[in-house]
Amino acid sequence: MVSSLTQPQSRSILVPRDFANEPDIQQLALIRHTCAHIMAMAVQKLYPGTKVAILFQRGFANGPVTETGFFYDFDSPVTFTRDNFAKIVKEMRRIIKANLPIVREVVSKQDIQAEIADLGEPYKLEILDSIPDGEIITRYFIGSPDTGKSTKSNVEVDPSLLAPIIIPPQSWWDLCAEPHLNSTGEIDPNSFALESLAGAYWRGDETKPMLQRIYGTAWETPAQLEAYLTQKEEALKRDHRKLGRELKLFSIQEDAGGGLVFWHPRGAKIRYIIEDYWRKAHLDSGYELLYTPHIANLDLWKTSGHFDFYQESMFDSMDVDEKAYQIKPMNCPFHVLTYKHELHSYRELPLRWAELGTVYRYERSGALHGLMRVRGFTQDDAHVFCLPEQIASEILRVLNLTEQILSDFGFNDYEINLSTRPEKSVGADEVWELATSALIEALDAKGWNYTIDEGGGAFYGPKIDLKIKDAIGRLWQCSTIQVDFNLPERFEMEYVAADNTRKRPIMIHRAIFGSLERFFGILIENYAGNFPLWLAPIQVRLLPVTEEVRDYCDRVITTLKQAGFRVELDHSHERLGKMIRTAELEKIPVVAVIGMKEMETQTFSIRTRKGGDLGLLNLVDLQQKMQQVIQDKSSL
RNA sequence: GCCGAUGUGGCUCAGUGGUAGAGUAGUUGAUUCGUAAUCAAUUGGUCGCGAGUUCAAAUCUCGCCAUCGGCUCCA
Numbered sequence: 001m002v003s004s005l006t007q008p009q010s011r012s013i014l015v016p017r018d019f020a021n022e023p024d025i026q027q028l029a030l031i032r033h034t035c036a037h038i039m040a041m042a043v044q045k046l047y048p049g050t051k052v053a054i055l056f057q058r059g060f061a062n063g064p065v066t067e068t069g070f071f072y073d074f075d076s077p078v079t080f081t082r083d084n085f086a087k088i089v090k091e092m093r094r095i096i097k098a099n100l101p102i103v104r105e106v107v108s109k110q111d112i113q114a115e116i117a118d119l120g121e122p123y124k125l126e127i128l129d130s131i132p133d134g135e136i137i138t139r140y141f142i143g144s145p146d147t148g149k150s151t152k153s154n155v156e157v158d159p160s161l162l163a164p165i166i167i168p169p170q171s172w173w174d175l176c177a178e179p180h181l182n183s184t185g186e187i188d189p190n191s192f193a194l195e196s197l198a199g200a201y202w203r204g205d206e207t208k209p210m211l212q213r214i215y216g217t218a219w220e221t222p223a224q225l226e227a228y229l230t231q232k233e234e235a236l237k238r239d240h241r242k243l244g245r246e247l248k249l250f251s252i253q254e255d256a257g258g259g260l261v262f263w264h265p266r267g268a269k270i271r272y273i274i275e276d277y278w279r280k281a282h283l284d285s286g287y288e289l290l291y292t293p294h295i296a297n298l299d300l301w302k303t304s305g306h307f308d309f310y311q312e313s314m315f316d317s318m319d320v321d322e323k324a325y326q327i328k329p330m331n332c333p334f335h336v337l338t339y340k341h342e343l344h345s346y347r348e349l350p351l352r353w354a355e356l357g358t359v360y361r362y363e364r365s366g367a368l369h370g371l372m373r374v375r376g377f378t379q380d381d382a383h384v385f386c387l388p389e390q391i392a393s394e395i396l397r398v399l400n401l402t403e404q405i406l407s408d409f410g411f412n413d414y415e416i417n418l419s420t421r422p423e424k425s426v427g428a429d430e431v432w433e434l435a436t437s438a439l440i441e442a443l444d445a446k447g448w449n450y451t452i453d454e455g456g457g458a459f460y461g462p463k464i465d466l467k468i469k470d471a472i473g474r475l476w477q478c479s480t481i482q483v484d485f486n487l488p489e490r491f492e493m494e495y496v497a498a499d500n501t502r503k504r505p506i507m508i509h510r511a512i513f514g515s516l517e518r519f520f521g522i523l524i525e526n527y528a529g530n531f532p533l534w535l536a537p538i539q540v541r542l543l544p545v546t547e548e549v550r551d552y553c554d555r556v557i558t559t560l561k562q563a564g565f566r567v568e569l570d571h572s573h574e575r576l577g578k579m580i581r582t583a584e585l586e587k588i589p590v591v592a593v594i595g596m597k598e599m600e601t602q603t604f605s606i607r608t609r610k611g612g613d614l615g616l617l618n619l620v621d622l623q624q625k626m627q628q629v630i631q632d633k634s635s636l
Numbered sequence: 637g638c639c640g641a642u643g644u645g646g647c648u649c650a651g652u653g654g655u656a657g658a659g660u661a662g663u664u665g666a667u668u669c670g671u672a673a674u675c676a677a678u679u680g681g682u683c684g685c686g687a688g689u690u691c692a693a694a695u696c697u698c699g700c701c702a703u704c705g706g707c708u709c710c711a
Contacts, residue, residue: 254702361710363710364637365637366709367637546670547668577671581673613671
């Protein structure tokens with residue numbers, strides 16, 4: 001609720017780009033949907049007693065189809081493991097190769113009810129019950145309902161493949177409302193794969209039984225499957241948890257507790273650069289900086305409303321001089337208190353206050369995920385207190401700053417959501433109207449496309465969320481801008497209006513990175529650890545070829561350091577090849593090889609991570625080149 | 637929190653009831669070397685933690701913790 005600046009969803013969506021042939025989305029949906037049914041059929045045949053349990057659920061409006069494949073939920077006496085996959089895939093291929101027809105049938109609730117009861121499929125029955133009366137009920141058969149024989153199709157079928165598929169009652173069906181392929185043979189038997197196993201609550205409800213879910217991926221052609229799997233491998237290589245350890249950026253330690261991040265020297269160096277950049281950008285954009293405490297009297301959270309609604313996500317309070325103190329789960333109330341500390345005139349507004357505020361939230365153990373979902377994190381938080389008529393221009397200002405900052409980190413592709421008033425909400429109609437149209441006005445002025453999420457706003461005000469697209473096409477939610485009518489009310493915030501009456505200011509919450517931890521994780525994955533020169537914790541490493549040049553190297557390092565470069569000497573006494581290899585593995589952007597030749601001619605043999613051997617440069621040229629690249633925030 | 641899996645030197649992993657191993661990193665020595673791995677020696681582990689079974693537990697059982705894949709949650 002209030003405050004927000006949430007840690008957004010922790011996983012990105014992996015969708016491959018760059019197919020030779022862009023897959024047809026409609027066709028893919030049909031393939032995946034049909035694959036899901038084929039998998040269910042295979043599983044039920046192979047593991048008798050397994051019940052299927054799948055339904056249309058929130059977020060999966062198209063049934064058991066995902067961004068990259070499909071899934072099905074089972075309640076089975078068998079506990080599935082990956083070892084079962086080969087067998088299931090084999091059976092699925094048989095079903096596909098048999099080219100069984102897929103037949104849609106409209107059924108009456110009574111008839112089908114009896115049939116399901118006979119089958120002993122309680123989940124199916126429950127799904128049926130939830131279908132409103134009067135709605136058309138359909139089921140889909142795989143294999144002809146009467147004969148179970150293959151469709152007469154122009155696809156040649158090997159009769160030997162048919163034999164194993166005869167399962168009582170010779171065909172398989174499930175309730176389903178969505179369209180399917182016409183026959184199983186339309187799927188390429190080599191363009192799908194089973195991927196993973198997971199627990200999933202029946203109906204997505206954590207009070208209901210836990211089912212076994214099997215995920216698969218499916219495509220039109222084996223080449224597309226291959227491209228997807230390659231993409232997945234690429235994502236794995238970029239995993240910030242792996243790179244964070246390899247590049248000595250950060251750690252999360254069992255001894256300290258889950259979800260608590262240790263920034264090691266190299267990671268901390270990057271964070272320092274990011275923070276420094278962030279502060280400057282905010283000061284330049286008319287913000288002032290705040291620092292506020294990490295704990296405070298619990299009463300604040302009662303006033304703000306957090307305690308009533310979100311106590312579960314707050315760490316327990318601690319006793320201080322017989323009063324309850326709370327470690328802060330968000331910064332907003334502190335900015336409000338700062339505001340309330342003195343009387344403000346309408347002439348002062350808007351006030352823009354920013355803080356890199358570290359907050360702690362209790363996340364359930366199973367939700368923790370590297371840097372993406374943690375228990376202690378630093379928000380790049382800011383609040384704008386303004387007059388109603390200033391909302392649009394302030395939002396536009398925020399959008400401009402957001403664009404500037406994100407593009408400096410290499411993110412130029414966004415997906416934008418505008419969320420409007422939900423059913424349960426506070427605030428007068430006209431204020432909502434004003435705020436929402438102000439958001440739209442700002443988005444239009446920016447010329448950004450956006451999707452409207454009707455009723456998706458917080459109860460205290462409408463919001464804009466922004467997802468950024470990374471180097472391999474994944475989307476990450478970072479920035480959020482929210483108008484808040486609630487906190488000013490609860491804390492009775494005021495300003496003195498022109499007519500000398502007291503009025504409530506509008507409060508805007510916003511974060512651009514979301515949290516530094518999470519954004520750092522995204523940066524690591526976006527750059528695959530190859531940070532651009534301006535962010536690289538070590539920009540240059542000098543590799544001495546022989547002992548004689550070490551003093552010279554030391555002098556060069558002093559010079560470069562004085563010029564502001566992050567530079568160091570390789571002290572290892574290893575051979576050049578080894579030193580280069582080490583620097584490459586550490587993803588150092590620039591290495592300068594220095595031997596007698598270089599020392600005598602006052603030059604550097606430069607090798608960049610991207611460009612390989614760049615040849616000889618003198619000190620001035622090297623500095624100029626690097627300065628330019630740093631200024632451009634690019635790589636060399 | 638729930639389902640499933642995993643936890644062995646800093647890292648990657650082998651070791652299925654009988655004396656804890658490899659590679660790599662680290663350290664030391666030799667080599668002074670020209671664009672992705674020089675050679676040799678060597679340090680380092682109460683096998684996540686705690687109980688239990690057993691003559692004997694890294695190995696079997698139970699509990700807890702953490703991590704991973706998901707589910708749920710994400711103010």
